[in-house]
Amino acid sequence: MPSIGIIANPASGKDIRRLVSHATVIDNHEKVNIVKRIILGAQACGVKKIYIMPDTFNIGYKAIDSLYYSKELTSKVEVLSMKLQANFQDTTYAAKMMTEMKVGCILVLGGDGTNRAVAKVIKDMPLISISTGTN
Numbered sequence: 001m002p003s004i005g006i007i008a009n010p011a012s013g014k015d016i017r018r019l020v021s022h023a024t025v026i027d028n029h030e031k032v033n034i035v036k037r038i039i040l041g042a043q044a045c046g047v048k049k050i051y052i053m054p055d056t057f058n059i060g061y062k063a064i065d066s067l068y069y070s071k072e073l074t075s076k077v078e079v080l081s082m083k084l085q086a087n088f089q090d091t092t093y094a095a096k097m098m099t100e101m102k103v104g105c106i107l108v109l110g111g112d113g114t115n116r117a118v119a120k121v122i123k124d125m126p127l128i129s130i131s132t133g134t135n
Contacts, residue, residue: 001045001046001104001105002047002048002049002104003047003048003049003051003101003102003103003104004049004051004103004107005050005053005095005098005103005107006035006038006039006050006051006052006060006107006109007052007053007091007094007095007098007106007108007109007110007114007118008031008035008052008055008059008060008108008110008132009110009111009132009133010028010031010055010056010059012026012110012111012113012132012133013025013026013027013111013133028057028059030132031057031059031109032059032062032063034109034130035059035060035109036063036067038107038130039063039067039073039075039077040067040072042075043073043075047075047104048075048076049075049077049078050075050076050077050078051077051078051079051080051097051101052064052077052078052080053079053080053082053090054079054080054082054084054090054094055084056084056086060079061079063077064077064079080098082097088113088114088117091110091114091117091118092118092120092121095117095118095121098125099121099123099125103125104126105125105127105128106118106122106125106127106128107128107129108127108128108130109130109132110129110132111131111132111133112133113133
């Protein structure tokens, strides 16, 4: 697979249910760690190009910087150039861009809403969901 896309929602897993039902909280620092592991795993499988949706917490940039400074980054990793709305439209637009780039699959860090926003845009694209929200 020559390329993949990563969509990480910085708002997932932060609703009131985390407080009232003792549900797991996955903070954005852990999402950065998950994205780093995805990049390293993808590199090990021969993925040459990785596209990441930009976000208000800079998850993609933080993962790239960390792997660059540790000298572990071998694939080309790019945060998409797009204007942020800081809502579900970012997810939908990034998924559309990734589909047009013909990535091999899209990995989504989020919950039900994030996955629905991606699923509305893709057709035959494999979708790998990593729960960091309500799903």
